[in-house]
Amino acid sequence: MLKITDLNVAYGEVQVLWDVNMEIHESEVVALIGANGAGKSTLLYTISGLLKPKSGSIQFNGTEIAGLPADEILRLGIGQVPQGRHLFAGMTVKENIMMGAYLRKDKQKVKEDFDFVLDLFPRMGERLNQPAGSLSGGEQQMCAVARGLMAAPKLLLVDELSLGLAPLVVENIYNAVEKVIQRGMTVLIVEQDVFLALEQADRAYVLDVGRIVMSGPADELMENPRIKEAYLGI
Amino acid sequence: MSKRVLVLLVVLLVAAMALAACGGSQATPAPSGGEEQSTSGTTEEQASTEEACKVVFGAAVSLTGKYAKEGEYVKNGYELYVEEINKQDGIPVGDKKCMVELKIYDDESNADRSAQLVEKLITEDHVTFLLGPYGSGNTFATTAIAEKYKVPMVEANGAATKIFNRGFKYSFAVLSPAPNYLRGIIDMALDKDPNLKTVAIVIENGAFALEVAQGAKDYAEEKGLEVVYFDKYAKAAKDVSSLITAMKSKNPDIVLGAGHLQDTILVMKQSKDLGLSPKVFGFSVGPTSPEFRKALGKDADYVVGAAQWTPELKYKSDDIFGTPQHFTELYKAKYGEIPPYQAAESAAALIAYQKAIEAAGSLDKDKVRDALAALDYDSFYGKLKFNEQGMNVYKPMAVMQNYTDGGLYTVWPKEAAVKEFLYPFKPWDER
Amino acid sequence: MESLQFTQGIVNAILLSGTLALVAIGFSIVWGILNIINLAHGAFLMVGAYITYWLFTLYGIDPFLSLPISMAIMFVVGYLVQRYLINMVIRAPLLVTFLLTFALEIVIINLATFFWKGDLRSVTPDYAGLGFSLGNVQVPYVRLAAFFISLILTGLLHVFMTYTKTGNAIRATGMDIDAARLQGVRIPQTYALTYALGTALAAGAGTLISISFPIDPTMGGAYTLRAFVICVLGGLGSIPGVMMGSVVFAFIEVFSGIWFPSLKDAIALLVLVLVLIVRPSGIAGKAFYH
Amino acid sequence: MSDREKKKAPLQYSLFDGLFQGRQGVLLGLFTLFLIFLAIFPFLSFASGFWLNTLTLILLLAAMAIGWNFIGGYTGYAAFGNVAFFGFGAYGTGLSMTKLGLSFFPSLLIGALAAMLFAIVMGLPILRLKGHYFAIATVAIATAMGEIADSWTSFTGGAAGITLPFFDPIEWSGQFFYYMSLLLAVGGLLLTWFILNRKMGYSWIAIREDEDAANMMGINTTWAKVMAFALSALMAGLAGGIYAYWKTFVLAEEVFKIEYTLQMILAAVLGGTGTIFGPFIGAFIYYILITLLVFFLPVGQLHATILGTIIILVMVFTPKGLMDFISGRKKISINSLLENIRTYRV
Amino acid sequence: MEREILLETHEATKHFGGLAAVEKVNMKIYRGEILGLIGPNGAGKTTFVNIITGMLPITSGKVIFKGTDITGWPAYRIGRLGIARTFQIVKPFRGMTVRENVAVGAMFGHKGQTRSPREALEHVDEIIEFVGMSDLRDKHADQLTLPYLKRLELAKALAMDPELLFLDEVMAGLNTKEIEAAMELVRKINARGITILVIEHVMKAIVGVTERVFVLNFGQELAQGKPEEVLNNPAVIKAYLGEKFVQRFFRQQQAA
Helix, strand or coil: CEEEEEEEEEECCEEEEEEEEEEECCCCEEEEECCCCCCHHHHHHHHHCCCCCCEEEEEECCEECCCCCHHHHHHHCEEEECCCCCCCCCCEHHHHHHHCCCCCCCHHHHHHHHHHHHHHCHHHHHCCCCEHHHCCHHHHHHHHHHHHHHCCCCEEEEECCCCCCCHHHHHHHHHHHHHHHHCCCEEEEECCCHHHHHHHCCEEEEEECCEEEEEEEHHHHHHCCHHHHHHHCC | CCHHHHHHHHHHHHHHHHHHHHHHCCCCCCCCCCCCEEEECCCHHHHHHCCCCEEEEEEEECCCCCCHHHHHHHHHHHHHHHHHHHHCCCEEECCEEEEEEEEEEECCCCHHHHHHHHHHHHHCCCCCEEECCCCHHHHHHHHHHHHHHCCCEEECCCCCHHHHCCCCCCEEECCCCHHHCCHHHHHHHHHHCCCCCEEEEEEECCHHHHHHHHHHHHHHHHCCCEEEEEEEECCCCCCCHHHHHHHHHHCCCEEEEECCHHHHHHHHHHHHHHCCCCCEEEECCCCCCHHHHHHHHHHHCCCEEEECCCCCCCCCCCCCCCCHHHHHHHHHHHHCCCCCHHHHHHHHHHHHHHHHHHHHCCCCHHHHHHHHHHCEEEECCEEEECCCCCECCCCCCEEEEECCCCCEEEEECHHHCCCCCCCCCCCHHHC | CCHHHHHHHHHHHHHHHHHHHHHHHHHHHHHHHHCCCCCCHHHHHHHHHHHHHHHHHHHCCCCCCHHHHHHHHHHHHHHHHHHHCHHHHCCCCHHHHHHHHHHHHHHHHHHHHHHHCCCCECCCCCCCCCEEEECCEEEEHHHHHHHHHHHHHHHHHHHHHHHCHHHHHHHHHHHCHHHHHHCCCCHHHHHHHHHHHHHHHHHHHHHHHHHHCCECCCCHHHHHHHHHHHHHHHCCCCHHHHHHHHHHHHHHHHHHHHHCHHHHHHHHHHHHHHHHHHCCCCCCCCCCCC | CCHHHHHHCCCCCHHHHHHHCCCHHHHHHHHHHHHHHHHHHHHCCCCCHHHHHHHHHHHHHHHHHHHHHHHHHHCCCCCCCCHHHHHHHHHHHHHHHHCCCCCHHHHHHHHHHHHHHHHHHHHHHHCCCCHHHHHHHHHHHHHHHHHHHHHCHHHHCHHHCEECCCCCCHHHHHHHHHHHHHHHHHHHHHHHHHHHCCHHHHHHHHHHHCHHHHHHCCCCHHHHHHHHHHHHHHHHHHHHHHHHHHHCEECHHHHCCHHHHHHHHHHHHHHCCCCCCHHHHHHHHHHHHHHHHHHHCCCHHHHHHHHHHHHHHHHHHCCCCCHHHHCCCCCCCHHHHHHHHHHHCC | CCCCEEEEEEEEEEEECCEEEEEEEEEEEECCCEEEEECCCCCCHHHHHHHHCCCCCCCEEEEEECCEECCCCCHHHHHHHCEEECCCCCCCCCCCEHHHHHHHHHHHCCCHHHCCHHHHHHHHHHHHHHCCCHHHCCCEHHHCCHHHHHHHHHHHHHCCCCCEEEEECCCCCCCHHHHHHHHHHHHHHHHCCCEEEEECCCHHHHHHHCCEEEEEECCEEEEEECHHHHHCCHHHHHHHHCHHHHHHHHHHHHHC
């Protein structure tokens, strides 16, 4: 479904990703793990079209998407829940969620999806008319996930959902993500909580300073003591 | 490596020098820029048959910027005179005649530029005499340059007395000074209705208007009127409703405005909005301009304005225009509209020069200056005579009124009036 | 102070606040969303006023009817100007966009002066200057109508920003440009649209101003400065904030005009500086167009 | 610059590189020649009063642009109200000469000090503002000061202004004011050079590049900013004082007009902000451009349009000024012109 | 042996709006040590440094440096007193060369009062060499790559002659080899007698250079002690890797 070949990305003169190769298959959940500054978010931004790669190819369902504008990529079916939520702080929860469906014309389906995400996050239903900026951290994260789902993407990229959240909240959110996965959505999870990521995922890639250093089925990686090393660097 | 740099800097240097050289050189013909207008009534053969003699008058006039309109009138006045005098082969100087040439630059309504250009007229174009720009500010700046180079400047469009309080020897103004502007209106109003008691005065915060207002206030008090309101608004104000409201609460008999065309229109518009209807509405500048009627339509009715000059005045003269009426005909033929007084006074400045040159019998700058100082001449524009400071305090101000038939008529002084002064001002709610 | 001055002052201030709000809102959305100070705002306002003037003078079109025309024309102009000029430097440092929009203003004003001359003009339909009295207080119909039209336009903008997809996209872009991109919002088009809206609102305000005040090519500058002050007073980014700012500013302007007629700009501006000193980023915090 | 040169000059202070990176000799030489030309200018045969007048205006503009460069170019604060200091200088000088009856030089000093004092008093609160807010606060203060000067009849003479005595002998006034302006502009260059060699220069640039980091590294940023503002005011104040005496009158609408601020910024931007010679050269380029437009090109009444178009082109294509090209840091090519657009568009 | 306390915080607290970024943190830094400050993303590490160094106003609590209460002092005074820091997001002076960048520290820092700009410029050559940037001395900062910008940050801070140095993620984004070099550099700095607080995500670096580690989580102290102890502290691993991972991990270890 998504095939990344020899991807190189740089900010100005500073190269962040080196020859990244990665594949995601239909209905698969893939985790991308790695230490802070390894380049995980950069990779996601590049897939989504916010950054232009220096070289390499990204193919999505056979279409070359490297360098396309973000809205084209979203139209093709790649959505993202960015790290740090990036909510529209001055808009209400409902407006935020509906912004996710910005490009969609199928009103009926949008309505259904809206009901679905409210079902997923009942808390959002209670807060619909509150400005997103006034939500607690966990609620904001829920709102961001809900917004990401509203685009009805074929491939959803989620970035650091657990960041700065209490464990109970994280569990709550991941339960919702699990439901989405069960519906058959293809998901790429970037997560610093390694277990969470590996538990959700079928396969995983480990990114270290801009390079993929390890990959394989999630179960195998979970048993691999080198993960702790790769992650904590001990 | 540094070739390009070298070239760049050299070009810069050379450009600066070339500019200087080009501007300073007498051999090259005067640059034919778009800003510069040369008018010469003569042809090459004519000039060569006689001994080449010409008088060049130079002026920096606002052709763009905020005084563009008024500047145009000034330029028209200058040009009309030059055209007429050259039809008579120019100004008699001693026993020969000298053709007249005009050199005008656009000062962009900017005092810095005005001074710069006058300095150019003197030091580069070597004009014989200087004419004034439009407006007190620019006149203030340029008279100082004239004084520095001891070149006479007769100006026609700077009425503020402070221009002349500096002991200048080379500056003269043909127009009545600012403090006299509103006297005619006060005289006329009291003549019509001696029972008028109160006056309100609104003032544009500018050198000219402040002098107008102070003069009017002093004169009104001298005539026994009570000045119940006297306040100024910012120059280029876009909203004077606060002042109108304040005046309205005083319920004055006469409202006088000291300012220029633009703010005068604003005062009228907002007076209507706020229902201010005194018995007399009079302004220093504005109501006598065709623009006033254009901007206000029927609302211009009854409003009176001071005029340095009007086409209906009954002056008689032996100058090339003879009478205001004749001047009006010539002006109308050339420019297609009734001459505003700015054009007449500008032409009068050249008449003053002509008479002084004739008296001096020479184009010598100092001799002409002395002749100007001694001048006492009745022109189509009125008396041309200067006091020690160079101001023409001897000419009375006229008053014109916007009539209900859409016309603009002289109503004061009585001997020049073509129509009766319409009184009182018809309240807005009765129209 | 006499009571007439006081009551008339209040009426004047309220009437003034409507137009000022319209001027300031266009300026405010451009500032808030594109993060540029559009110094050409007043120039667009002036062009709007002249469109109305010419439609009235040449074709006798009622100034109120010309409102949609001038707004539509300037909407297109604004869109093109942003898309093909301002967009070239949209993320450049402050000084660049400042000077660019300033130069734009110079060009527009100079062209207007060149083609239309610098003198003062007025739009004078038959009903200009008519009004009714409340006691001694005069309320001109034209200004009252302008006030209500301003309110309606402001309300329409509010509805557009809040309840339409495009409006939400504009707001979203102002709040978080990357997140907006991720939702599929096309930033260049959104920016151009926002600028076009601001320009159209300026033109609308110009039309309304031309009915009650004389117009000339340099009329816009004063409105740009006022718009800025209002945005600071009301806080950047919320329509109600701008409305409040307009009311406060109108009262300051009208009453300082009554007490110190020749100082009214100075007082309004010094109030601005004081506000900035006390609250360095304006009175209201960052809210976002609702 | 070749490697050999590099070794010869181990201590390269790039603060001075703004203009002379690697080609000090040639450029400094040319510049010195130009200064000598300016110094002897009044004695040249073609130096008419008009050219003296024009060059005086250019040099005053250069002096103000050099002053603006302190706060706007080096410290990076977009000051849009420097004309206020020009006005303070003009009024300070004018009032001292007329009300106190002092002679020109002490009056000029008083005017300039008044401008500096005002900059310090205003700078302390408003230099805390950032970006647009600072810019507009400066505009607001300048405009308000102008209006106050215009209305405060009892002190400033109001809209009637102040009339100053003439320079005596009046025949030499052209030369006198020319040399005063030249002195001021060259003094400004020396002052810039002097400051850049001092800690103050480093503070300014550090603040421009990153105020937080500068503060953290021990720079008293408030003090440095206020000093930049005050020195800026000093230059503009001196220029204002000279201008007032030259023009022999002070009118608020003349000495507080926002065009002056715009002109000094344009001069600095055209030449290159944050360089020693940029504002000086920019003032010449700007004014010669204007003069060409006004006198020698048949653009008629559209010269403001042409000027505006030039500004727009400069902003779009070379917002860092021409100094980059003159110094050879950048090559003039389509690519280098388009680079700016690529960087700043969305 | 009782060591001299160089810096001490009492209940240092920072709130953003209603959100507590740092909550009642008591930390002691002893003269001459290298202390590690770790914690997951968003734990409040940088905020903590910001309130100590005067970059952000403190909400409540006290900061005492060498017995002086410096709470609420402006940043530049704290800098001159002898505390220097690097920034996680590098803040070079892009318009200056490397040497000038560093010289700013020497001019205005702890001993800056006594130095002229020229002396400062000459003085910093040694520091530039120390961080291994001699070749880049006359390059403009905007021409440097990230690893060198990180070193420049370090050099700028060192040039201030600090007694206490905060290093905020100077190793993030560096590769293994670069990290080794950076660790060596940190040790060398410490050997010059400079007390160091290292904020780092790279645990290897923390274990390699620090004597003591302080762990923040959700703005509060989670643990402190020797690096090995702390890194094997289940609470700490949980904060980093997640609870379930820890359970499984320890199970594995026990099994092994």
